[in-house]
Structures are given as C-alpha cells and as structure tokens.
Amino acid sequence: MASRARIEDVAAAAGVSIKTVSRVMNREPNVRPETRDRVMQAAEALRYTPHVSARSLAGSRSFNIALVYNNPSDNYIMGVISGVLDACACEQYHLMLSPAALEPESLLASVDELMARSRPDGLILTPPLTDAPELLDRLTGLEIPFARISPKQARDGVSVAMDEPRAAEQMVEHLVALGHRRIAHIVGHPAHGASGWRLEGYRSGLARAGIRFDPALVVQGAFSFESGVIAAKQLLDLDPLPTAIFAANDDMAAGVLYVAHERGLRLPQDLSVCGFDDTPIARQLFPSLTTIHQPTREMGRIVTQALLTYLRDPRPESAYRVAHTLMVRQSTGRPA
Amino acid sequence: MASRARIEDVAAAAGVSIKTVSRVMNREPNVRPETRDRVMQAAEALRYTPHVSARSLAGSRSFNIALVYNNPSDNYIMGVISGVLDACACEQYHLMLSPAALEPESLLASVDELMARSRPDGLILTPPLTDAPELLDRLTGLEIPFARISPKQARDGVSVAMDEPRAAEQMVEHLVALGHRRIAHIVGHPAHGASGWRLEGYRSGLARAGIRFDPALVVQGAFSFESGVIAAKQLLDLDPLPTAIFAANDDMAAGVLYVAHERGLRLPQDLSVCGFDDTPIARQLFPSLTTIHQPTREMGRIVTQALLTYLRDPRPESAYRVAHTLMVRQSTGRPA
DNA sequence: CTGTTAGCGCTTTCAA
DNA sequence: TTGAAAGCGCTAACAG
Numbered sequence: 001m002a003s004r005a006r007i008e009d010v011a012a013a014a015g016v017s018i019k020t021v022s023r024v025m026n027r028e029p030n031v032r033p034e035t036r037d038r039v040m041q042a043a044e045a046l047r048y049t050p051h052v053s054a055r056s057l058a059g060s061r062s063f064n065i066a067l068v069y070n071n072p073s074d075n076y077i078m079g080v081i082s083g084v085l086d087a088c089a090c091e092q093y094h095l096m097l098s099p100a101a102l103e104p105e106s107l108l109a110s111v112d113e114l115m116a117r118s119r120p121d122g123l124i125l126t127p128p129l130t131d132a133p134e135l136l137d138r139l140t141g142l143e144i145p146f147a148r149i150s151p152k153q154a155r156d157g158v159s160v161a162m163d164e165p166r167a168a169e170q171m172v173e174h175l176v177a178l179g180h181r182r183i184a185h186i187v188g189h190p191a192h193g194a195s196g197w198r199l200e201g202y203r204s205g206l207a208r209a210g211i212r213f214d215p216a217l218v219v220q221g222a223f224s225f226e227s228g229v230i231a232a233k234q235l236l237d238l239d240p241l242p243t244a245i246f247a248a249n250d251d252m253a254a255g256v257l258y259v260a261h262e263r264g265l266r267l268p269q270d271l272s273v274c275g276f277d278d279t280p281i282a283r284q285l286f287p288s289l290t291t292i293h294q295p296t297r298e299m300g301r302i303v304t305q306a307l308l309t310y311l312r313d314p315r316p317e318s319a320y321r322v323a324h325t326l327m328v329r330q331s332t333g334r335p336a
Numbered sequence: 337m338a339s340r341a342r343i344e345d346v347a348a349a350a351g352v353s354i355k356t357v358s359r360v361m362n363r364e365p366n367v368r369p370e371t372r373d374r375v376m377q378a379a380e381a382l383r384y385t386p387h388v389s390a391r392s393l394a395g396s397r398s399f400n401i402a403l404v405y406n407n408p409s410d411n412y413i414m415g416v417i418s419g420v421l422d423a424c425a426c427e428q429y430h431l432m433l434s435p436a437a438l439e440p441e442s443l444l445a446s447v448d449e450l451m452a453r454s455r456p457d458g459l460i461l462t463p464p465l466t467d468a469p470e471l472l473d474r475l476t477g478l479e480i481p482f483a484r485i486s487p488k489q490a491r492d493g494v495s496v497a498m499d500e501p502r503a504a505e506q507m508v509e510h511l512v513a514l515g516h517r518r519i520a521h522i523v524g525h526p527a528h529g530a531s532g533w534r535l536e537g538y539r540s541g542l543a544r545a546g547i548r549f550d551p552a553l554v555v556q557g558a559f560s561f562e563s564g565v566i567a568a569k570q571l572l573d574l575d576p577l578p579t580a581i582f583a584a585n586d587d588m589a590a591g592v593l594y595v596a597h598e599r600g601l602r603l604p605q606d607l608s609v610c611g612f613d614d615t616p617i618a619r620q621l622f623p624s625l626t627t628i629h630q631p632t633r634e635m636g637r638i639v640t641q642a643l644l645t646y647l648r649d650p651r652p653e654s655a656y657r658v659a660h661t662l663m664v665r666q667s668t669g670r671p672a
Numbered sequence: 673c674t675g676t677t678a679g680c681g682c683t684t685t686c687a688a
Numbered sequence: 689t690t691g692a693a694a695g696c697g698c699t700a701a702c703a704g
Binding site for chain 1: 696697698699700
Binding site for chain 2: 689
C-alpha cells in the first residue's frame, strides 16, 4: 500500500499551513470559506484521511466509544450494535465491544480494564447493566460520559427508551378486544427495568378493561426460554385455564408455545400467546407470534448520536423516546 | 481520573531507561531476567497500561483487527465476535466491526473506508465474504494479512473450518439408522461454501447407505426461514412424501416445521426434520431440532489467535479444523 | 483569519 | 544487555 497522505501533504497542496488543514478537518470556525474549499479539494485529491492514533495522541481523545453489554439475546445486541455503528460511521468514531459480567466485582474489573486499554471517550450501557448501581457510580466517579438504553431509574445524562408500559397495555387491549378476560402474564428477569414496566402495563391494561387483577395468573420468569417453559407449565396446570398468556419477551413466549404443543393445545383456539420484542424467532415459531416490535437498531443509533453530541456539548437532559409497534400474527385469536 | 502512569514513570521507578521498559512490555529479547522482573513490578505497582495510540503512532501498527461480515444470522456473528474478543483480550488487540455489502462495488468501497479509518493490522472474513474474489484480490493487493472462516476455496493463509461434509454425512447416517430411506435435502444459499459441502455430505451419506440419489428430493433454498417454507411446501407436495427432511441450516428447518404444523403432520412420527448449526432456535422450536452443533465462538477464537500469530511470524500454511457435534433432539425419530 | 512552536507517549535507530 | 535521541502525525496554545 502506497504510504498515505499526511496533513503536511495536504497543507502543501493547498498552499496553507498544517494548522489550517487541521481546522478544516475538525470543522473549526475561523477559516475563510474559500480557504476551506481549497483545503477540502486538496484533501480529496490526495485521498487524505487523518491518522486516528495521531489525532488521539495529540488531542487526548480516543475517538472510541464502548458498548458495555451483558444480555443473552444475540438479536438484541446485534440490533443495538448495528445502530451504534450507523451513528459512529457519520462521526468517524470507532466502537469497542465490552462484554461484561453481572457480578459487581468482575463487572467493575472489566470496566477498569476497558478504560485502561481503550480509553473510550464515552460508554453506552445496555440493560440490565444500564441500572447496575456500582457501575453507574464508578463511571460517575471517573467522570466519563455514558449513555443508557432503557434505564429503569432516571438520571441526568443521555438515554433512550420505548414507552414500555404503554406497549404492554396495548398488548392487553389487543387480547381484550379478541374477547379474552382470563389473561396470564409471565414476568421477566427482575434485574431488568423492562420486567417491571411490562408488568405495570399488563396491570393497567386489565384495569382499563375492568378486569380484576388475579395474582394467580402472574408468574415470575427470567426472560429465558427455559423459564418460559417452567412458567407455562405452572399456568397450564391452573383450572380453569387462562385463555391467553402474555409473556414479557419472545423467548419465554416460545417456551409457552412449546408446552402448549406438548399438551396438544390448539393455538390460538385453545390458548392465545403473545410475546414482546419481535426478535426473529417471533416469525419463525408456529404459530407465528403476536408481539411488540422493539426498534433496537434505531435505539442504538439514537443513543449514540446523542452521546456523540453530548461529548461536544454536555447538557444535563437528553432522554429520547422511540416508538413501538404491535405486531399481530397468528398466535393470538378469539377464545373458543 | 488521575492521569495514568506513563512509560517514563515506570522507567524511573524501576531505575532503567524507557527503552528497557518498552522491551519488557513488548516481550523483546535482550533483557536480563532480573531487570525484566524489576520493570514488571514497577509497572504493576503503577498500574501501567501502554497508551495504544502512542504505540500505534510510533510503531505504525494499529493493534486493531477488523471483522468483515455480511451474514443475516445474529447468532452466528455474535458467536464469532465472542471468540474473536476472547483472543484479542489476550494480546491487547482491539476489534473493529465492519458490516459489509455483498455487491462487489460497495463491498470494496466499505473495505477501503475501513482500511483508511481503522488501518487494521489484519482482517477476519466470515462466509460468504470469505470467498468473495474481488475482496480477496483487493486484500492481497494491499498486502494486508487476513484470516478466513469456513472458506470454500483453499488459499494460502490463515483459516478455520469444520469438516462439514462429514457432519452432513453423519446427519444422514443418523436418519438412516432410524429407518429412513426417503430423505430430502434443502440446499443452502449458493454463495456459501457450506451449501455445497452439506449437499456433498448428504449425497455421500446416502451412497454409504446404499440409497439411490433422487434429484426430486433436493430443493434449492437460501438459508432463510422463508426459503425453508417455500422448499418445504414443495417437498410436502410430493407423493409419496419424504419421511425425513434435512435442511442445510436451522432457519430453513424452522420453515419446514412451520409448514409441517400447518399441514397437521405429527413430528417426528409423520416427518423427521433436522437442521444444521445448532443456533438457539433449535432448542426453542417444537419439537426441538436435531442438528449439528457448529462451534462459532471457538472458530472465532482460533482463527484470531492464528491471525495474531501470523502477524508476528507469517507462515504460508495455517488451516485449522474444529470439531462438530451431532445434537439429537425431538424432531427426528423412526418413520411411522 | 492564519501560522509557528511544542509536545502527546511510545518505538525505532543507532551507539555504547 | 542497555540507553540517548529522533521522530510517528496530529492538536493545542499562543502569536501574528
């Protein structure tokens, strides 16, 4: 590979000093438009790309942001990653991946390691790390900016979230409209804010339909397929059976479908099932799953844009909200 | 954050020159063990971590490797990523993600962009990019080292793969042992080497069992759920029906299950179905899917270790092989 | 609005 | 086996 053009080559070609080139490349003010154009042309002609390490060393920022995650769902993380990369591409930032443990000790250890090695300019936290108090305290202490996806507890700083209670409520409304009254709910993992919000939406959905809340119809799960299987067995041992089961995510809903099939129930005639998130599995199950679409990629993109903006110009408030969509498929229908 | 220790701090603490510290940190020879120990202790005491940008600028390597991917399966990519990160962590390398298009023009454009911005020291290619001729030619021209996961066509350089034909053959053996003779196959996407290997294994499995190859039982798919649905409909319109369908991946097998359920077939009594890859969906479908486990994380780890080794000491040959596992679950059984 | 100078923290080259 | 000096390519602080 022919050695790349350097800033001084561009400066020479444009007949200016390297500092002026630097100004243009960094979109700093105080450059005459005419000069700017000349520099831009020279840069393009030489196919000049600033050397990240040199910028980083001289400017003491790394142009890295890190995504700290601990989430069993590959689809969720890949969605977020795609969005983060979309936003990074626009601003010449790079993404560092940082899988982390949940236990405070090793979580903090891996974050310290990350800070030492990658020296990111900012972090993005995914649930449930988004609400890990030790982590938030550490980052605050380090004075490193971070952005949070779907945080349970509000704080100053950058965040993005769906209106999860409302989405869950709409799911219940959908079931009620089909004629269901005996609607069960499988709660998600307690560490995730989403579990509480979805339960909350479930309850308010029932309340709005004038259906009494029945604790026997609410079972604790953990967002995993296996936890859905266990919860489904418990719910399908009830007498009378619920006519619908609303699982707090798609994986648990898959567990419900599994048990329902094992027991020979016809879906959705004998039992309606719905999930949450709209992961690819929702389309691939039989019957295909009614669920709430969570726009993970968009969330990743928005929260990253907001973080990068924040890095330039910190403002205390920037909580973004994204829209969800109810995806009605084959797993919900009128009760027999 | 208190400013981090620099190499000169370590040098001062250990009573040596910064060059000696540099030698120790880079595991270069020509340092007395005693001196080395002293430096190591000082480094540890000061919690010294070399500044990546400074190393990169001075040493003209980036300590980045890039993963170039274009693969619809989140699980596959996340598996590989996890393995790559495992290997990177050991050697202080960083991973840059580079989603790419399949069309040669934009593929090359995004790779050029990657090279300009991240200046990776090496690349890792996933299928089907692993076999994109334009890409391989470009990288060879640039003289940038790359490693290939599951390459279709052998070349010099680093690679890792499973024995896919043998795995597919074993799957057929499993079906034959259950008593199946009329075994259909859904072929994967033509751009992937895996499609050919799995078809090859299917054919040799039949041959070894003395079963005549019947072209009517082989249908083209594309590795997607939808393509599996279409192929399944075609196969299940046959008369007589096949007693088993071997899909070249799990997503297509999910499509087969879907159609089988729609048609009221009992599984596995009326039809055995099996897939390939052992993605999470294999456990979550009903009935759970017999499949071949592909160790994506291990593949990512091995190919990265090999690439990093190659960067230090290029050798023409380093093709690694990983083991697969037949996962027998509920979707295969004796034909009625 | 533009240019000059001095580093950023490390590796390299060469000398000791 | 060790060290001194000279950059790597860029930005920051200041001067014009």
